[in-house]
Amino acid sequence: MKVAWAGSRETLELSDRMAKLVANDPVFEKFTRPMLGRKELFKNTLRKAAHGWKLIVDLRLTEEEAKWLRLYIDEPAYTDLHWGMFIPAIEGQGTEEQKKKWLPLAQKMKIIGCYAQTELGHGSNVQGLETTATFDPQADEFVIHSPTLTSSKWWPGGLGKASTHALVYARLIVGGEFHGVHGFIVQLRSLEDHSPLPGITVGDIGLKFGNGAYNTMDNGVLRFDHVRIPRNQMLMRVSQVTKEGKYMQSDVPRQLIYGTMVYVRQTIVVDASKALSRAVCIATRYSAVRRQFGSRNGGPETQVIDYKTQQSRLFPLLASAYAFRFVGEWLKWLYMDVKQRLEANDFSTLPEAHACTAGLKSLTTTATADGIEECRKLCGGHGYLVSSGLPELFAVYIPACTYEGDNVVLLLQVARFIVKTVSELGYKQPVGTTAYMGRVATLMQNNCAVRTAEDWLNPGAIVEAFEARAARMAVACGRQLAKFENPEEGFAELASDLVEASVAHCQLIVVSKFIEKLQQDIPGKGVKQSLEILCYVYALFLLHKHQGDFLAVGYLTPKQALLANDQLRTLYSKVRPNAIALVDSFNYTDHYLGSILGRYDGNVYPKLYEAAWEDPLNDSDVADGFHQYVQPILKQKLHSAKL
Numbered sequence: 001m002k003v004a005w006a007g008s009r010e011t012l013e014l015s016d017r018m019a020k021l022v023a024n025d026p027v028f029e030k031f032t033r034p035m036l037g038r039k040e041l042f043k044n045t046l047r048k049a050a051h052g053w054k055l056i057v058d059l060r061l062t063e064e065e066a067k068w069l070r071l072y073i074d075e076p077a078y079t080d081l082h083w084g085m086f087i088p089a090i091e092g093q094g095t096e097e098q099k100k101k102w103l104p105l106a107q108k109m110k111i112i113g114c115y116a117q118t119e120l121g122h123g124s125n126v127q128g129l130e131t132t133a134t135f136d137p138q139a140d141e142f143v144i145h146s147p148t149l150t151s152s153k154w155w156p157g158g159l160g161k162a163s164t165h166a167l168v169y170a171r172l173i174v175g176g177e178f179h180g181v182h183g184f185i186v187q188l189r190s191l192e193d194h195s196p197l198p199g200i201t202v203g204d205i206g207l208k209f210g211n212g213a214y215n216t217m218d219n220g221v222l223r224f225d226h227v228r229i230p231r232n233q234m235l236m237r238v239s240q241v242t243k244e245g246k247y248m249q250s251d252v253p254r255q256l257i258y259g260t261m262v263y264v265r266q267t268i269v270v271d272a273s274k275a276l277s278r279a280v281c282i283a284t285r286y287s288a289v290r291r292q293f294g295s296r297n298g299g300p301e302t303q304v305i306d307y308k309t310q311q312s313r314l315f316p317l318l319a320s321a322y323a324f325r326f327v328g329e330w331l332k333w334l335y336m337d338v339k340q341r342l343e344a345n346d347f348s349t350l351p352e353a354h355a356c357t358a359g360l361k362s363l364t365t366t367a368t369a370d371g372i373e374e375c376r377k378l379c380g381g382h383g384y385l386v387s388s389g390l391p392e393l394f395a396v397y398i399p400a401c402t403y404e405g406d407n408v409v410l411l412l413q414v415a416r417f418i419v420k421t422v423s424e425l426g427y428k429q430p431v432g433t434t435a436y437m438g439r440v441a442t443l444m445q446n447n448c449a450v451r452t453a454e455d456w457l458n459p460g461a462i463v464e465a466f467e468a469r470a471a472r473m474a475v476a477c478g479r480q481l482a483k484f485e486n487p488e489e490g491f492a493e494l495a496s497d498l499v500e501a502s503v504a505h506c507q508l509i510v511v512s513k514f515i516e517k518l519q520q521d522i523p524g525k526g527v528k529q530s531l532e533i534l535c536y537v538y539a540l541f542l543l544h545k546h547q548g549d550f551l552a553v554g555y556l557t558p559k560q561a562l563l564a565n566d567q568l569r570t571l572y573s574k575v576r577p578n579a580i581a582l583v584d585s586f587n588y589t590d591h592y593l594g595s596i597l598g599r600y601d602g603n604v605y606p607k608l609y610e611a612a613w614e615d616p617l618n619d620s621d622v623a624d625g626f627h628q629y630v631q632p633i634l635k636q637k638l639h640s641a642k643l
Ligand SMILES: CCCCCCCC/C=C\CCCCCCCCCCCCCCCC(=O)SCCNC(=O)CCNC(=O)[C@H](O)C(C)(C)COP(=O)(O)OP(=O)(O)OC[C@H]1O[C@@H](n2cnc3c(N)ncnc32)[C@H](O)[C@@H]1OP(=O)(O)O
Pocket: 045, 048, 049, 050, 052, 053, 066, 067, 069, 070, 073, 075, 076, 077, 079, 080, 081, 083, 084, 085, 115, 117, 118, 123, 124, 125, 126, 127, 157, 255, 256, 258, 259, 261, 262, 264, 267, 350, 351, 354, 402, 403, 404, 405, 406, 409, 413, 416
């Protein structure tokens, strides 16, 4: 199962090596993080980043190894935006000449870049950005300016204190005409002493949610006062401005300016399974250690993992972690395919890639953020201790529901794609993830054939149920929309229904990709069978949770919905004997898990007890401040017993 989870034996061995490298290096210690003040915390992150980079250089790590190293260091840092957005943006939107100039500097970390798109006043609405880039043909330069307070760049990671350069998204003005938002490489700080260059005001935006957590990142604010940059620092793959001040567009679609977001959304889906599996690993191991009630004749109490309520909350999350792992693998393939096509100027699959990355980013991050919090509750009171690892994991993870596109805004993008597909059904055969809509007539007619709980153990029955639900919800939205004279007004009015239809479509993708994965050759005795059980748990859990949808569209009867739930209970009993092995298969070190509750050896209580004494409050028996603030109260002389 470890190999199935990792994807291959080579990846398992490679990631294992990186995990141990990090776990055995004292520089990467992370347990004191929540106790540190902001300055100390940030300096420590800079130290870790420098040490990580040194390891990459000294040990000549490959790109793949470096990515695993970053994962196991487990600390958000400016390097994420440099490698994860600044460099990919230049790769995707720069001309050959620009790539030749900037990429070697960035890849050797001679410059440090961030992705400065969001402003104080606008994040989701990229076309609403206010920063301007006005072309000055006399000087052959752009003038970058922040005309209003709300045009201040606000949020970019790495901007606050670390970056020397930023990829700034600004409205292009040539000859007094606006030409939409474009990307510009702007130097922010001196390469000698790191001080801000003239016309640049830059700093950190302040503390964020949770102790430690995302506060290792210097999310920044940035203002420009007529800052001049050479013309060739506008990324010009999509459109160009000539020396003479002529604006020209190439055949490349304008949406490619949003390409970096498509790339990062794909990586976020891949990472969702890592965050969720980590929380599930902690909650599962602890649920086997923890005992409450049920002692008979003085024997041991019941392990909480044996309660059906615990199983019905925990096992769907375990199954979701596997489901997200496999859909992430598929999405990575889809992205690589689109990337190759784009390089050959084939843009035909870009809308599908945009819809899939947006929708799956939204679906998986929402489920993961909720899932981490559920795991905290599954661990009872001890889950609330920082030493459980769950509060910090939650605090670091939740912004994923917002960054790289607010999850609702992204589902509305999926809705546009679905509505367009439905409206074109008469003359255009849908392909890819919407191919099922080509069978819409059958899906609208056929009803579920399940008669017994056993009948639900059939991939065909499951896929058809999810297809029928998604198709019927999409068609219902299409019919409602047709009643509006103005389609945009209709879209705004029906937005909540459209979001639900998008969720149904995205869940279908995850379920289908899990089932497709099981059609592959999966070596190892019993591995495929265990994955099949998890796949059924994932699908039937969703079906149970959203049974209202399945019933409302008229595909299922209430009896069939109940049978699905009966089957789900049986499946939980099948997961139980392998639950610990299924989380051990993630192959996480204790260092990466960062949790006393999730320790591999299960030695939870002695370690919790030991850790309590390490809290700074326990440095002395009598607390600092006692004599000043508590003792006077204890010693006060009140005139009467009543206040
Ligand atoms: C201590 C550690 C040390 C380690 C040291 C080691 C060193 C490490 C070495 C190596 C390691 C590598 C590490 C890498 C790590 C990577 C991690 C990365 C982590 C990233 C963290 C994330 C940070 C967050 C960053 C951000 O948030 S950036 C800002 C993101 N902003 C958004 O997402 C904004 C959302 N809004 C939008 O996307 C758009 O505005 C909109 C909502 C889509 C609307 O746009 P618009 O109004 O223009 O469009 P529409 O009118 O709605 O649509 C027009 C048509 O365009 C189509 N469309 C829209 N978007 C796209 C798109 N993206 N692609 C394609 N097409 C698109 C749309 O469908 C419409 O089409 P049509 O056919 O209907 O016309």
